Structures are given as structure tokens and as C-alpha cells.
Amino acid sequence: MPSSNLIRGNAIVANEWTCVTLPPPAEETVRKQAGKVVLFKLTGEVSATPEQIAATQIPASGKVLVPLSVWLARKQELAGRLDKGELGVWLDTHELIESLVEGEADLNDFPLIGVHVERCADGRIFSIATLLRTRYGYNNELRAFGDVLRDQLFFLKRCGFDSFLIRADRSAEEALASLKDFSAPYQGAVDDQLPIWRRINRNAL
Amino acid sequence: MYKYDKIDQTNVDERVAQFRDQTRRFLAGELTDDEFRPLRLRNGLYIQRYAPMFRIAVPYGMLASRQLRKLGDIAKRYDRGYGHFSTRQNLQLNWPKLEDVPEMLAELATVEMHAIQTSGNCIRNITTDQFAGIAPDEVIDPRAMAEILRQWSTFHPEFALLPRKFKIAVSGTKQDRAVVQAHDIGMEFYLDANNQVAIKVWVGGGLGRTPILGSVIREYLEWQHALTYCEAIIRVYNLHGRRDNIFKARIKILVKALGIDEFRRQVEAEWLHLKDSPNTITEAELKRVSQHFEQMPYEVLPAHNASFDAAIASNPAFAAWVKRCVHPHKQPGYRAITLSLKPHGKAPGDATSEQMHVVADLADQYSFGELRVSHEQNLILADVKLSDLFALWGKARKHGLATPNIGLLTDIxxxxxxxxxxxxxxxxxxxxxxxxxxxxxxxxxxxxxxxxxxxxxxxxxxxxxxxxxxxxxxxxxxxxxxxxxxxxxxxxxxxxxxxxxxxxxxxxxxxxxxxxxxxxxxxxxxxxxxxxxxxxxxxxxxxxxxxxxxxxxxxxxxxx
Missing domain, CATH: 3.30.413.10 (Sulfite Reductase Hemoprotein, domain 1)
Structure with missing residues (x-):
């Protein structure tokens, strides 16, 4: 039984980070659209109340990965942890990365940024990673967690994730294989910005 | 037409291996229905009323005769001996078994075919004019750009899971035959004042539940920027399109909600960062792909043919067919012809395995071994000599492929x-x-x-x-x-x-x-x-x- 479900690069490694989550809201409302329960929050939707943010428990020591809303509201309290290199921040796929970027001189002050995907079908995670890597110059560890399954790994890697916390009920060992699903992708992306026709001479094939 | 090199073949072969494993895991209970659904959909596999439906990609409608024979064989071996050509120029089989689909994909890969992204919330098959490359009114042959778009959109990592399906059509004629205004992105290629290829870009069109014609987002885009501009549009859509309600998830709803001016502003702001990035198309790449669409080795022929004229004069049935099913061609002495898949009283767009073999033979004999699927759900032989039309008609007629109803009421x-x-x-x-x-x-x-x-x-x-x-x-x-x-x-x-x-x-x-x-x-x-x-x-x-x-x-x- 492997002790960790975390993939970094091409290997399974121990997870040194404690993921801090918000306490549940006072009342959970079920939203419906066209008769169906709404599964996805709209981009930019508020994700936490001030009460939730204030009530969020953060371990006093060790490496902690805190929600974006908590970081934004409790920066002063957490600045020391960041200086010690033991604070990372995570956001949900419906949160605006601009709200993270705006307040920071350099995103690389964070040793870790996480993106939480509630449902594996939510492709916003790919654009968020692409923007963090290409637009906002983030170079440190970028981790996908939540409903992270092996069949999305290749795409996640291409969009700049280098760290994947596979959903707890699935094997990270087996998921490793999917990082190599395709060997000759056509288009440029974050991991290799050159499209195939700039990487090799296809006329010579 | 486009022929695969090692890169293309590797991609489809790796896709077969990937889907074979995904299907195995699903059948073994390691993937839930919800987890398997997006994976099978992007391989064209629906679970339907009576059996799965399997949609095979025919990129921009182009087929080689050997590919059509393979489709006929697959329909016979794994299905009920017929297939349905769809309005997206693809082929659908209605009775395959789920556990057979990986093997069907493997067979398709042997003739440079696949079912990649024929369904699912991703960029779908690129479509274009069925007379591309041969139409007298054509300004630009759009097929090379369609192929470049096909490759770029294949397994595009950032756009693998969009809010909803995404359809792109390209056209290079003054008279649009690709319905570009009814697509998520429509691209109309034209020559600018300096005789350079430029693109007019439409966005947010679509049929379906909320039919709406697209809006022009850019009147003028240099062709080199086709991919990066699409990336800007689709990135804005991927981040801000609605995922909370499937009926409001297409890009047309976002464009409508923001208004075309605000949507354009966001796309242009995004594009500033993407313009001239490595996905910008080079002259060399366009040239490499264009070589696959060079003009056929036509014979030099007079514009008229006496035997053809005589056959028209003496045979009213042939004349009626010519009137409806024969189309002008830029090369003198040649015509494009439509083989009607709309015989009266049969399901529109259906072809039997035998008919697929007949059409493949006709393509080999009369039209350089190639054919096209039209979005009107008929088959086209694009390069037929005038002098061959009468013989071709006789053979097509024998197999129920010459109903002279193209463009008429029964061409439904x-x-x-x-x-x-x-x-x-x-x-x-x-x-x-x-x-x-x-x-x-x-x-x-x-x-x-x-x-x-x-x-x-x-x-x-x-x-x-x-x-x-x-x-x-x-x-x-x-x-x-x-x-x-x-x-x-x-x-x-x-x-x-x-x-x-x-x-x-x-x-x-x-x-x-x-x-x-x-x-x-x-x-x-x-x-x-x-x-x-x-x-x-x-x-x-x-x-x-x-x-x-x-x-x-x-x-x-x-x-x-």
C-alpha cells in the first residue's frame, strides 16, 4: 500500500503539504437550473463567506496549502509563514486568478500553488494553469488536486502542472502510465511551446 | 488529399491504445459511467436508444476510395451493413457493440482514419465546402488550413473539456457553402487588397436549441494567426462560458450575454498575449500541408464533348440527372457529380456496405480515387471527365445512387x-x-x-x-x-x-x-x-x- 497518492514529475512522492479547507457554509443551498442540480459554479462566483474564512483552522506549524480566499483576507497573519517557505495557496476552478495575481509582487514567492477541480469534466483547470505558467510567470510547483483522474493527466501536464494528487480511491501507480499517453502532440502548449512543425522537419519523415 | 506521415500515424495509433485501455477499465468496473462518458464521447461513442452509436470522423468530408471500402467493411462486420452520413460530413453506425469499438478504431487507423473528437465537449470535426479545390467560384482552397486546424485541435490540452461542443467551419468561396455563420467559429478566407490570404472570422453562430447566426468578430485576420486567434476566442469561452446549465453552455450564449463588442474586446485583449507565439503558422508549414491538396493530374480537354452532348439530347433521364447532379468544375472538360443518398422512400444519408464499395470503385475508375461527403448528406465525385459521365450515370443508377433530386424537394x-x-x-x-x-x-x-x-x-x-x-x-x-x-x-x-x-x-x-x-x-x-x-x-x-x-x-x- 503506497503511503502517498502524489505524483511529482514522473514519480510518486510523499506529500509534505497539509491542505487547509474552509469549514462548510452555515446553510447549504441546492441550486437548480432547467430542473437539474447545478454542478458547476460560474467563473467569478464568490466561494467563501467572511465567517467561513475567519473560522478556517490553519495548523500552527508545517507546510500548509491555504484557500485563496483565506490568503487574501488573512495575509498579515500568514505573511511570516510565507517567508519561511511553508505557505502555498490554492484556488478553485471558478475563482479568478486575477484576484491572486493582483496582490502579489511575484507569484514565485509561493513554493506551491494548487488548483482544485471538483469535477474532472471542468476544463477551466487547463486555462488556469496555462495562464499561471505563461502569462504570470509562475515557475514553482503547480499541483492539481480534487477529482484528478489518470485520463486527464496528459492534458494537465501539457498545461503546466508538474504535481498531481490522484483522487484517493484510485491508484497513482497506474496513473503514472497516462502521463505518456501521447508521444508526438501536434500543437504547442506550456510543456513544449513549439508545435510539431517547429520541433521537427516533417518533410523529411 | 492529406496523407499521414509518421507523426499522424503515431497519434491515431496511440489513441487506439488509450481507448482500448479505457474501455477495458470501464468493462472491469474501474471507471464509473460518469467517468467513462467524456472518454467514450471524444471517441465518437454514444450510448443510444437500442445500441451504442459510433461516429467516425471524415475530416472536412474528404475520403479516399480505400477508406470508403474500409467503412463499408466495418459496417458489414460490426454493424448491420449500412452507415449514415451526417450533416457534419461524418459517418455514423447505429448498431455496434461497445466492446468491439477499440477493434473498429484499430481497423480505421490502418487507413488513416479515427473517431477523435467526433463528439464530446471539445473541438469537433472541421467542416468545409464539398467542392473545395475544384469550384469555379473558389478564391482560396480552404483544405490545407482545415487540415492545419484539424491537427492543432487534435488533443488540444487546454481545450480538452470545454463547457460544450465546439464546431469550426472554413470556406474559401464568395458563395458560402460551408454554413460558416452557423458555427461556433466560422472562417471565410479571401484575398486582401495586396493579394494576400486573409480571414473574416465569425463567432457564436449555431443551430440547435437556440438557433442564431454568428457575428463578425474580425473582418481581417492574416492567415498566419488563424490558430492563435482561435486560441484567444476559445480561452475566453473556456473560462467564462456557462457550465451550470447545459442548454446555455454554447459560446453563442456567452457572446449574446456579453454582446459582441465586449466579447471582442476580451478576445482581442487575450490575443495580444498570444499573437506571434509559436503556434503562429509558418509559410513552410502551410506549404507542406498544401502539397497534399495540389491539383489533380488533369488531362487537357476541350470544354465540350460531343458524345456527352448527344447523350443529353437523346436521353431525357440522363439529361435530368445532369441537370440536378452535375456541377461546374474549374478545369475545362471536367465536372463534379453528386451521388444522391436520398432515393425516395429510404432514410436520407444512408448507404449500404455494397453501395460504399460501388462508390469506391467509381471513384477509382472516374475520379482519381477520391470522394467527398457533403453536409447535405450526399457523396461527391469531384473530378469526372465529361466523356465519362454517361457511363458513370449508368453504373450509379444500377445501384440506386442516381436519383436526380439534388437541390430538389426530396433531397431532404x-x-x-x-x-x-x-x-x-x-x-x-x-x-x-x-x-x-x-x-x-x-x-x-x-x-x-x-x-x-x-x-x-x-x-x-x-x-x-x-x-x-x-x-x-x-x-x-x-x-x-x-x-x-x-x-x-x-x-x-x-x-x-x-x-x-x-x-x-x-x-x-x-x-x-x-x-x-x-x-x-x-x-x-x-x-x-x-x-x-x-x-x-x-x-x-x-x-x-x-x-x-x-x-x-x-x-x-x-x-x-
Missing amino acids: ICCPGGDFCSLANAKSIPIAEAIQQQFDNLDYLHDIGEIEINISGCMNGCGHHSVGHIGILGVDKDGSEWYQVSIGGKQGNDASLGSVIGPSFAAEEMPDVVQRLIDVYVQQRTPEERFIDTVRRLGIAPFKARVYADKDVHKEVAHA
Whole structure:
């Protein structure tokens, strides 16, 4: 039984980070659209109340990965942890990365940024990673967690994730294989910005 | 046409291996239905009413004869010996077994084919004009750019899971035949004042539940930027398109909500960062791909052929076929021909395995071994010599492929409907067949002239009913099937959406409803007018009055 479900690069490694989550809201409302329960929050939707943010428990020591809303509201309290290199921040796929970027001189002050995907079908995670890597110059560890399954790994890697916390009920060992699903992708992306026709001479094939 | 190199072959082979493993895991219970669904959909596999439906990609409608033979063989071995050509120029099989699909994909890969992204919330098959490369009115052959877009969109990592499906069409003619205004992105290629290739870009068009024509987001884009501009559009959509309601998730809803000006502003702001990035297309890459679409080795021929002229003069049936099924060609002495998949009383767009083999043989014998699928669901041989037309017609006719009805009333565009599709509210094929039987008289059909009837079994609109001159939409009312009729829709440069004429009809009423619409047209038309022209001149009122003249209005309102 492997002790960790975390993939970094091409290997399974121990997870040194404690993921801090918000306490549940006072009342959970079920939203419906066209008769169906709404599964996805709209981009930019508020994700936490001030009460939730204030009530969020953060371990006093060790490496902690805190929600974006908590970081934004409790920066002063957490600045020391960041200086010690033991604070990372995570956001949900419906949160605006601009709200993270705006307040920071350099995103690389964070040793870790996480993106939480509630449902594996939510492709916003790919654009968020692409923007963090290409637009906002983030170079440190970028981790996908939540409903992270092996069949999305290749795409996640291409969009700049280098760290994947596979959903707890699935094997990270087996998921490793999917990082190599395709060997000759056509288009440029974050991991290799050159499209195939700039990487090799296809006329010579 | 485009031929795979090692890179292309590697990609489809790795896809087969990936899907084989995914299917194995699903059958072993390691993937749930919800987890497997997006994976099978992006390999063209739906779970349907009676069996899975499997959609095979025919990129921009181009097929080689050996590919069509393989399709025929696969339909025979794994299905019931026939396939259905769809309005996205693809081929659908209605009865495969889920556990056979990986093997079917492996067979397709041997002839450079696949089912990649033929469904699912991703960038779908790129479509274009079925006469690309040979049309006399063509300004730019769009196929090289369509192929470049195909490769770029294949497994695009950032756009692997969009809010909803995403369809791109390209066109290089003044008279649009690719319905670019009805796509999520439509690209019209043209030559600018300096004779350089430029693109007019449309966004946010679409049929389906909320039919809407696209808006121009950019009048002028240099061709090199086609991919990066698409990336800017789709990134804005991926981040901000609605995922909370499947019926509001297409890009057209986002464009409408923001307004085209604000949407354009966001896209242009995004594009500033992407412009000139490595996905910018190079001259060398365009040249490499264009080599696959070079002109066929045509013979130098006179513009006229005496034996052809004589056959027309002496054989009225041949002349009728030439009038409807033979199309102009830029090369003197050559023609493009349409093999009708709309014989009266058969499901529109269906072809049997035997017919696929016959068409492949005809392509080899008469048209350089290539053919095309049109979005009107017929097959095209693009490069036939005038002197071969009579012999070709004789053979096509023997196999039920020469119904001279292209562009006429019985050339009905039709989705598979409730006979096959689990989304459908109502059957569509029997309606098409009943209308074809009602109008089963060629002289009368030619007299009625050009008209397009489109039938969709539900508001997803696979039969493009909202741009039909007569559009028929299957609707569900209290568990029974009804049909809503609209008139005045049109595809092309002067595209328009049809107007609903009133309360819906029962299936058995439909042939008579169409008959009445046609009667009004025949009585009211001027000598030059097609059906659509008369509708546009008169509006829907006289048509509506005739159709509902003796209806019990109270009863009709009850199920309106």
C-alpha cells in the first residue's frame, strides 16, 4: 500500500503539504437550473463567506496549502509563514486568478500553488494553469488536486502542472502510465511551446 | 488529399491504445459511467436508444476510395451493413457493440482514419465546402488550413473539456457553402487588397436549441494567426462560458450575454498575449500541408464533348440527372457529380456496405480515387471527365445512387431521429420518407425547383431545421410526437432563420402540410422565383392561412 497518492514529475512522492479547507457554509443551498442540480459554479462566483474564512483552522506549524480566499483576507497573519517557505495557496476552478495575481509582487514567492477541480469534466483547470505558467510567470510547483483522474493527466501536464494528487480511491501507480499517453502532440502548449512543425522537419519523415 | 506521415500515424495509433485501455477499465468496473462518458464521447461513442452509436470522423468530408471500402467493411462486420452520413460530413453506425469499438478504431487507423473528437465537449470535426479545390467560384482552397486546424485541435490540452461542443467551419468561396455563420467559429478566407490570404472570422453562430447566426468578430485576420486567434476566442469561452446549465453552455450564449463588442474586446485583449507565439503558422508549414491538396493530374480537354452532348439530347433521364447532379468544375472538360443518398422512400444519408464499395470503385475508375461527403448528406465525385459521365450515370443508377433530386424537394436533410437517437423527441426518417413518397414524380419535382427541407428530431438540430427553406422539428407533447413547421430559413451568404408558422402537426399530416406550402408557392411565384424567394417576398401569412385553412383551431391550440 503506497503511503502517498502524489505524483511529482514522473514519480510518486510523499506529500509534505497539509491542505487547509474552509469549514462548510452555515446553510447549504441546492441550486437548480432547467430542473437539474447545478454542478458547476460560474467563473467569478464568490466561494467563501467572511465567517467561513475567519473560522478556517490553519495548523500552527508545517507546510500548509491555504484557500485563496483565506490568503487574501488573512495575509498579515500568514505573511511570516510565507517567508519561511511553508505557505502555498490554492484556488478553485471558478475563482479568478486575477484576484491572486493582483496582490502579489511575484507569484514565485509561493513554493506551491494548487488548483482544485471538483469535477474532472471542468476544463477551466487547463486555462488556469496555462495562464499561471505563461502569462504570470509562475515557475514553482503547480499541483492539481480534487477529482484528478489518470485520463486527464496528459492534458494537465501539457498545461503546466508538474504535481498531481490522484483522487484517493484510485491508484497513482497506474496513473503514472497516462502521463505518456501521447508521444508526438501536434500543437504547442506550456510543456513544449513549439508545435510539431517547429520541433521537427516533417518533410523529411 | 492529406496523407499521414509518421507523426499522424503515431497519434491515431496511440489513441487506439488509450481507448482500448479505457474501455477495458470501464468493462472491469474501474471507471464509473460518469467517468467513462467524456472518454467514450471524444471517441465518437454514444450510448443510444437500442445500441451504442459510433461516429467516425471524415475530416472536412474528404475520403479516399480505400477508406470508403474500409467503412463499408466495418459496417458489414460490426454493424448491420449500412452507415449514415451526417450533416457534419461524418459517418455514423447505429448498431455496434461497445466492446468491439477499440477493434473498429484499430481497423480505421490502418487507413488513416479515427473517431477523435467526433463528439464530446471539445473541438469537433472541421467542416468545409464539398467542392473545395475544384469550384469555379473558389478564391482560396480552404483544405490545407482545415487540415492545419484539424491537427492543432487534435488533443488540444487546454481545450480538452470545454463547457460544450465546439464546431469550426472554413470556406474559401464568395458563395458560402460551408454554413460558416452557423458555427461556433466560422472562417471565410479571401484575398486582401495586396493579394494576400486573409480571414473574416465569425463567432457564436449555431443551430440547435437556440438557433442564431454568428457575428463578425474580425473582418481581417492574416492567415498566419488563424490558430492563435482561435486560441484567444476559445480561452475566453473556456473560462467564462456557462457550465451550470447545459442548454446555455454554447459560446453563442456567452457572446449574446456579453454582446459582441465586449466579447471582442476580451478576445482581442487575450490575443495580444498570444499573437506571434509559436503556434503562429509558418509559410513552410502551410506549404507542406498544401502539397497534399495540389491539383489533380488533369488531362487537357476541350470544354465540350460531343458524345456527352448527344447523350443529353437523346436521353431525357440522363439529361435530368445532369441537370440536378452535375456541377461546374474549374478545369475545362471536367465536372463534379453528386451521388444522391436520398432515393425516395429510404432514410436520407444512408448507404449500404455494397453501395460504399460501388462508390469506391467509381471513384477509382472516374475520379482519381477520391470522394467527398457533403453536409447535405450526399457523396461527391469531384473530378469526372465529361466523356465519362454517361457511363458513370449508368453504373450509379444500377445501384440506386442516381436519383436526380439534388437541390430538389426530396433531397431532404435529416437526422437519424427517434428511430435511433436517445435525444430525439420524435422520429424524423419516416417523415422524410412520407414526404418523398408524396412528391414521387420527377417532372413535378423539377417544376417545383430548388428547395431545401430540413428535419430534426429534437431541438438539438442535427438536421439543421432552422436554416431549412421548410424546417421540420420534432417536439414532444405529453409523450406523443408532433412536428413544428417553419419556413424562410436559408443557409449561405444571405443566411436566415426560419419562422414557425403555427401550432404543430401529427406525423400523418406532414405530407399534406408540405403539399399545401408548395401549392401556395406554385400559385404565387413569379417565373424567376424559388420557394425561398416567394416566402421572403410574401412573408409567412399566405402559407400559414392555407395550411391552417380547415383546421380545428381549438384542438390545435390545445397541443400548441
